[in-house]
Structure formats: C-alpha cells, structure tokens
Amino acid sequence: MKSAMTKIVAAISYIFLIFIPSVVLGDLRTDILRNAAKEFIYNTVPFETRTDVKKVKLGEKLFNDKNLSLNGDIACASCHIDKFGSADGLPNSIGVGGKGVGVERIKSGGVIVPRNSLPLWGRAEEDFKVFFWDGKVEKREDTLISQFGRQSPSTNPLIVAIHLPFVELREMIIDTDVVNTTLKSETVESASKIYYTLLERINNNQNYRSAFIDAYNIKPSELEFIHIADSNAQFIQDKFRIRASKFENFVTRKSNLSSSEIQGGLIFFGKGKCVSCHNGKHYSDFEFHAIPFPQIGFGKNGFGVDYGRFNVTHDPKDLYKFRTPPLTNVENTAPYGHSGSAQTLKEAIIYHIDPLRLLKTQQMSAIERNEYYRKLLASNNILLKTSFLDDNEIHQLVQFLKTLSFD
Amino acid sequence: MNIKLGSIFVIGLSATYILGMFSTNLKKEIVKTYYETEYSNYVFKCDQVMREHFVAKQMVATSPNDDNVSLLVQAEIGLIDCQDYDLLRKKLLSYGLEESDLSEMGLKAIELKAKDIRKVVEIHEIRYD
Structure with a gap:
C-alpha cells in the first residue's frame, strides 16, 4: 500500500515536473x-480623434480627385490604395502618367518617383511629427522644419506635408517645358503659383466651392489652399486612424x-x-x-x-x-x-x-x-x-x- | 542439485542486472540522441543572450545613457532563452539523464564549431610534424 502511494506521488511529481513548468513559463512569457x-x-x-464630418467628406472627394494635380492625371488615391495598406504595393512609386494599380501602373509607362510610397496610418495623430522617408517635414518641440522655411503654411506637420506632393515634380507634376521654364525654381513663390492654380479649379467648381464655404463657415473670398489641405488632413485623420x-x-x-x-x-x-x-x-x-x-x-x-x-x-x-x-x-x-x-x-x-x-x-x-x-x-x-x-x-x-x- | 540451482539463480541475477544496465544506458542514449540537436540549439541561444546581456551591462556601466539602459532591458528580456535551456535540462534529468550526460551534451554543442578547424586542417593537410 505504501509502495503504491509512493508510486502515485512519484507519478504526480513527474507530471508536475514535465508539464507545469511549460504552463508557468507560458504565463511568464x-x-x-x-x-x-x-x-x-x-x-x-491615447489620442482622441476629433473630425468634422463635412470636412472629412470633402477631403475624401479631393483625395480621389485627379483635378487636384496640375496636369490633371493623378490623385492622392493613385498611390495610397486600400488594397496595399494605404501604400501602392510597388518598390518605387509611379507618379504622373501612371495608370491602374500595382504592376499595371509600372507597365503603363508612368514616371518613376524614386522612393517607396508610404502608408498613411496614424499620420494625423499629435505624436506623429516626422514625415516622409527623409523627414523633410518635421516638428521638433514647437519648431516646424520644412522646405517652406519661415513661410510655412501651417504649424501642423501633416498639413504642411500634404502641401508637398502637389508641387513635387514627377510625383504630381509632369516636367513639361512650360513647367521647367516657369515653375521649376525650388522657391515658395513657384509652389504658391501651383497652389493658386489648383485653388482656382476648386473655386470654379460650384459643388466644391459651396461645400467648402459650408464646411469651414467662410466667405467665398476667404477660401484658400490651406482649406484644401486641411480637409485632406481631416479625411486622413478619420480614415487612417489607428x-x-x-x-x-x-x-x-x-x-x-x-x-x-x-x-x-x-x-x-x-x-x-x-x-x-x-x-x-x-x-x-x-x-x-x-x-x-x-x-x-x-x-x-x-x-x-x-x-x-x-x-x-x-x-x-x-x-x-x-x-x-x-x-x-x-x-x-x-x-x-x-x-x-x-x-x-x-x-x-x-x-x-x-x-x-x-x-x-x-x-x-x-x-x-x-x-x-x-x-x-x-x-x-x-x-x-x-x-x-x-x-x-x-x-x-x-x-x-x-x-x-x-x- | 542445489549447486546447479544456485548457479542458475546467480547467472539469472547477473543477466538481469546486465540487461537492466544495458536497457538504462540504451534509454539514455536514445534520449541523448533524440534531444541532441534541440539541446545544442538551446545551449547556443542561452550562451548568446548571456554574452549580449553582459555586453549590455558593460555598456551601461561605461556609458550610462537612456539608449544603453533600454538595450539592457531588451537584453534582459532576451534572457528568456535561458529558461528554455533550463526547462529542457530539467526534462532530460527527469528522463534519467545525469548531470554528467548533460555536461557531455553541452560540450558537444560547444565543440560543434571546432569541427570547422579540423575540417580546414584535413582539407589543406596541414602538418605540424
């Protein structure tokens, strides 16, 4: 009897020795x-998402609108696609002239942008302060650093970052002779000319114009490119929130x-x-x-x-x-x-x-x-x-x- | 008759002892062979994370800054690999292996890399005499 008990105790100890450590270790891990x-x-x-529905809807429309590129053939959504986690699934992006998505876009003969398209998740959050692969827009403490220098259109780094693709050659502007002679100067002034042209397109579109006046509660004469960028930011904040x-x-x-x-x-x-x-x-x-x-x-x-x-x-x-x-x-x-x-x-x-x-x-x-x-x-x-x-x-x-x- | 019976008993007892010894050793060898690769893997991993933990500690000692403290915390988390090694050791002990068997397996694991040297010496027929 005593021997049987000893064997049972030994067997239980054995089971404990073999199995219990893995359970304990599992918990430990x-x-x-x-x-x-x-x-x-x-x-x-955690960051609280505060967006305005009207601005978000407006931003969504603009995000998908090719008219917002100078040559009218590329939209933000061309390189930020749901299917690819808000990037474009390609090693290097295809900018102006590209058609379709994925491999089709490469075969379509569009212009190559020499960087990998970045996804947009969490870009609108307060602690997201450095944009693009090389950080060409960044906010360090209270200072915003970008190509705009002291003429920065906003203190919000996302809004400043949104401004850039519209004026980036190959990305959203094809470098035609006219562009090369009149706009290719790497200055804020030539960027402003492009923003003004795009703003005029919005102003000439009655639907957009009314929607902006309504969403931002502004007079028609007060509509500026910053409103376009802001509505885009609102859409990004809403759709790509973490x-x-x-x-x-x-x-x-x-x-x-x-x-x-x-x-x-x-x-x-x-x-x-x-x-x-x-x-x-x-x-x-x-x-x-x-x-x-x-x-x-x-x-x-x-x-x-x-x-x-x-x-x-x-x-x-x-x-x-x-x-x-x-x-x-x-x-x-x-x-x-x-x-x-x-x-x-x-x-x-x-x-x-x-x-x-x-x-x-x-x-x-x-x-x-x-x-x-x-x-x-x-x-x-x-x-x-x-x-x-x-x-x-x-x-x-x-x-x-x-x-x-x-x- | 009694002497004959006695002889048979002694021979039987000896055979049982030898068989018992043989089966115990056989079981050990089977366990050792079966777990050799896994054990050697854990020996390497535990050794690796311990070395890195030591280096991380030295980095904090010589240059105490946030980055190095963070690396030390990560190196401490990495030490979890040694838990796997310890657990397998306990398992093997419970399967009847002894400390000397584990030491032998550990030495084999450490010497795996030394085989490279032997191979180079053989291939190039390096002679020392």
Whole structure:
C-alpha cells in the first residue's frame, strides 16, 4: 500500500515536473511581453480623434480627385490604395502618367518617383511629427522644419506635408517645358503659383466651392489652399486612424496570441532589439537610421544612389539614413525599405540582421558594390546592436509583426 | 542439485542486472540522441543572450545613457532563452539523464564549431610534424 502511494506521488511529481513548468513559463512569457509593450509602446495617452464630418467628406472627394494635380492625371488615391495598406504595393512609386494599380501602373509607362510610397496610418495623430522617408517635414518641440522655411503654411506637420506632393515634380507634376521654364525654381513663390492654380479649379467648381464655404463657415473670398489641405488632413485623420490591433488587444487582455506570436514578440522586445528604434505607439522613434537595404531604381541622388536624410540636412553623418518606418498594419504595406527592395517582411528583417545573405554580389556592378560598402559602414550601429536570429526565430518575428494589424 | 540451482539463480541475477544496465544506458542514449540537436540549439541561444546581456551591462556601466539602459532591458528580456535551456535540462534529468550526460551534451554543442578547424586542417593537410 505504501509502495503504491509512493508510486502515485512519484507519478504526480513527474507530471508536475514535465508539464507545469511549460504552463508557468507560458504565463511568464505572456507577462514579460505585456509588460514590455507597456514600457516601450503603450506609454502615452491615447489620442482622441476629433473630425468634422463635412470636412472629412470633402477631403475624401479631393483625395480621389485627379483635378487636384496640375496636369490633371493623378490623385492622392493613385498611390495610397486600400488594397496595399494605404501604400501602392510597388518598390518605387509611379507618379504622373501612371495608370491602374500595382504592376499595371509600372507597365503603363508612368514616371518613376524614386522612393517607396508610404502608408498613411496614424499620420494625423499629435505624436506623429516626422514625415516622409527623409523627414523633410518635421516638428521638433514647437519648431516646424520644412522646405517652406519661415513661410510655412501651417504649424501642423501633416498639413504642411500634404502641401508637398502637389508641387513635387514627377510625383504630381509632369516636367513639361512650360513647367521647367516657369515653375521649376525650388522657391515658395513657384509652389504658391501651383497652389493658386489648383485653388482656382476648386473655386470654379460650384459643388466644391459651396461645400467648402459650408464646411469651414467662410466667405467665398476667404477660401484658400490651406482649406484644401486641411480637409485632406481631416479625411486622413478619420480614415487612417489607428485602431486596436491584435497585439494591443492582447496587451489589454482582450485576446490571446499564439505561442509563435508570443515568441516573436519576445524577440521584438528582446534579443532582436527591434524596439530600440521601432518604439512608441507608431512603432517608430522618428529618428534616422541607416539600414543596408539595397537600392532599387534610379535613386533620389541618381545612378542608384539615395543619400536619404543627407538630402535634407547636408550633414555627412546623415548619409544613407532614413526615418524609422512605423509598423502599423505592416503586413499589408509590402514592399519594404525606402526603395522597396525587400519584397517580404522576412527579407526586410534579414536586411536588418544579415544583409549579405540576400545580396547577390557577383551580379552587382563594381559601383553598386562600392555604394553598398558605404551603406554597410553607415549601418554599423544597427548591425552591432542586432543579434543572430535563426530562420525559425525570423518566422516567429514575422508572425508577431502581423499582430500589429487591425481590420 | 542445489549447486546447479544456485548457479542458475546467480547467472539469472547477473543477466538481469546486465540487461537492466544495458536497457538504462540504451534509454539514455536514445534520449541523448533524440534531444541532441534541440539541446545544442538551446545551449547556443542561452550562451548568446548571456554574452549580449553582459555586453549590455558593460555598456551601461561605461556609458550610462537612456539608449544603453533600454538595450539592457531588451537584453534582459532576451534572457528568456535561458529558461528554455533550463526547462529542457530539467526534462532530460527527469528522463534519467545525469548531470554528467548533460555536461557531455553541452560540450558537444560547444565543440560543434571546432569541427570547422579540423575540417580546414584535413582539407589543406596541414602538418605540424
């Protein structure tokens, strides 16, 4: 009898020894992940969305209206498409002359814009202060820095950012001879001429005109381009507001994650060091870092070169640096990197930790390799921080990144 | 008759002991073989995160700033990999392996990389005499 009891106790102890630690460990991992999320991500007060329905509707119309480009053949919605998570699904955007979406757009013979189209999630939130890959519009404390200098049309960085594509050659303006001789001067004055032309189109459209007067409660003579930009901002604020992701629901204990997603999360916040730069509610520190993504396309500086942030600051320390991209809905916004050279999230991760693995150096020209060495050198700070991850861990990290999406 | 019976008993007992020993060792070998790759993987991962944790601590000690403190917190989270290693160790002990068996498996894992050197020496027929 005593022997039987001993055996039962031994059997129970055995079961505890084998199974209980995995249960306890599961809880431990969950707790660590939730605490890390609270420390690194959800450490700010949620932003309240306040939009005006009339302005939002007006902004939506304008967002889709090609008449708001000087040549009348491209709208904001041409490169910010729902299907691609509000980006365009292409490595480099296709600006004026492009037709259709996705691959069709490349084949249509439109003009290439040498950067990857950015999604619009959370752009209207107060803590979103740095816009575009090279941060050419940014708000640091109370100072707004942009190409407009002291003649900034607004203190709201989103509204200033909205002003830029309309006057960006290739993006929304085709560089005809007339444009080259009359408007290509890189001055606020020539930009103002374009805004005035677009404003006139709105003024000449009775429906738009009435809608603006009604929505903004202004006299007809008071209608300005800033109202157009503001209504666009209202639409972006409403449509692309950040909602609770699967991960946020996990953090607030409304749902669970799979063990693979939890493991990926622990890598994100732990040895992957991803959260060093991808932190805060937008998963971006809004700082500039060099990641050795290869260059696809002509590049902002030509001949397959894109100096990134350097183009804004002219500080050699900023060579090859780009703003940390936010990760909201990241699974839907492929391809990745400033020139879209990573087709998948897995590739994007590998370029952060083991870039040579994907690089076909034998197929690169000597100049391409030389350029890549410089990029690698500029990336040393990131490459020294990140850890080795095996393929299973990379897969888990991808699984985690997919939890940053919402419906 | 009694001597014969006694001999049979002693031989039987010895055979049982030997078989018992053999089956215990066989079980150990099966467990070791089955878990060798997983164990070596955990040995590497735990070693990696411990090294990085040490470096992160030194970075805070030498340059105490927010970035380095943040990296240390991340390195601490990374130490969760050592929990996997500890858990597998406990599991293997419960399966009948002993500390010496685990040490042997650990050494094998560490020496995996050393095979590279042997291979290079063999390929290039480097001689030291």
